Amino acid sequence: MKKIVLFIYLFFYSQQLISQFKDAEQIIDAIQIKYDEIKDYTATIEAAVDLERIKVPKMDVKIYFKQPDKFHIESKNFAMIPREGVVINPAELLNKFNAKLLGIEQLNSRPVYKIQLTPKSEQKLISLESYVYIDQENIYIAKLESTPSEGRTIVINFSQSLVQNKYYLPSKIFVKFENAETNPSQRLPRSGSVTISYKNYLLNTGLSDSLFTKKSNNLK
């Protein structure tokens, strides 16, 4: 009996939580509002790559970001940083995908909104299906699952920490590439992982646009 009561309570509680936001767009818009408050940031990142058929030493990289989508990486040595996950622009998510709220799940003992993303245009097929998990309490992206058209799966887990007691920004990103098929003739790594640790955030320092014009890696 207690279990039934608990189930009913949890059901209504979760519905109530969902009802804080009517739909997925509202949740992503809420992230966007927080995201827009960060005009620019600089951070140093350490990246460790463990990919099939690719041996890369640990990398120390400085990244620069400026709204809306300017992105620049600097490194004394060679570095390879996953295109997905390093900077996610919520507005871009809504531009490229239709978002549908599926419900609330537990992720690392925390409630998260699970949102399904389906590409808007089949011409620009980015991935067959994607799921984004958003921390319910602090409204940040906690996980992203993506299945690109090549049949690979990319899972990105975000550990976020509070910067300047105001903004949640990634402290660690773990990107995992998985693939059922193996084609040894291809140079593209089919499976493996990349761990990225962020340090020394500097926020809203007024980065110059000229920084992003030199051989920059602007988000596309």
Add this chain to the structure above:
Amino acid sequence: MLLLIYFELLKTFSKWRTYIGFITVSVVIPVVMYALYYEGGEFINAQTRSIQKEFFMVGNLFNGWVIAQLIMNSLWVHIPFLITLVAGDQLAGEAASGTLRLSLIRPISRSKFLFAKYFTTLIYTALLVIVIALLSLGLGLYFFGSGDLIAFAENSITILHQDLLLNRFILAYALAILSMSVVASLAFLFSSFVENAIGPIIATMAVLVCLLVISNLPVDLFENYKPYLFTTYQNAWSLAFKDILDWNEISRAVTIMISYLVGFYSLTLIIFIKKDILT
């Protein structure tokens, strides 16, 4: 003995054919560099295109180290020919010009005479590889700058930090000198059979091509023999560009190559001592 080696070096370096190798690499390497400079590293983009789909790649991968490794990769098949030009001429050339019998009239043993010639051949071989190293790395680093090394091997890619590269290249060139010395020793052996330098050059290249084909054929029949063929270790220098140096593999390659060096030289010594020298 040192004086004997000195005389042999004088004889070797007074011949035009000795400089063919040096002139060739001095022309080819700058031309390759110019072509790569003109092309602008597109080959690296082509090799990494699939990775760039999912990763931002930063850093100078089109640098002097990469160029030097690329040149090494493309030349190791052709360098043996330049080496046999000199090694194959060491004994046969003297026999052909009629100076061999005259030289051996002097009060030195045949074994000392042979060793001086062999050592000179090895010095030439080492010098040629060192000139390739200096030209490749010197011009490469001057024109293309420094950076990390991207090493392509079969279906894998290894990035080596630039701090490691000087030592890795020294090891690579040392292994290249050793593998080229085996080729020189084979040509030197053939040179003891005949009295015409063309024969040893052609015979060495013929043996090399045959064994290289066997070493690279993915056929089960040859698998048991491959570890014992010196041509299997012809590109042993590439072991220096692995992520973690496999000292067991390097030691095995060095042991096999030194065994061939000793074997070829011993055989040459036996033939040369017993040979009835008529010219």
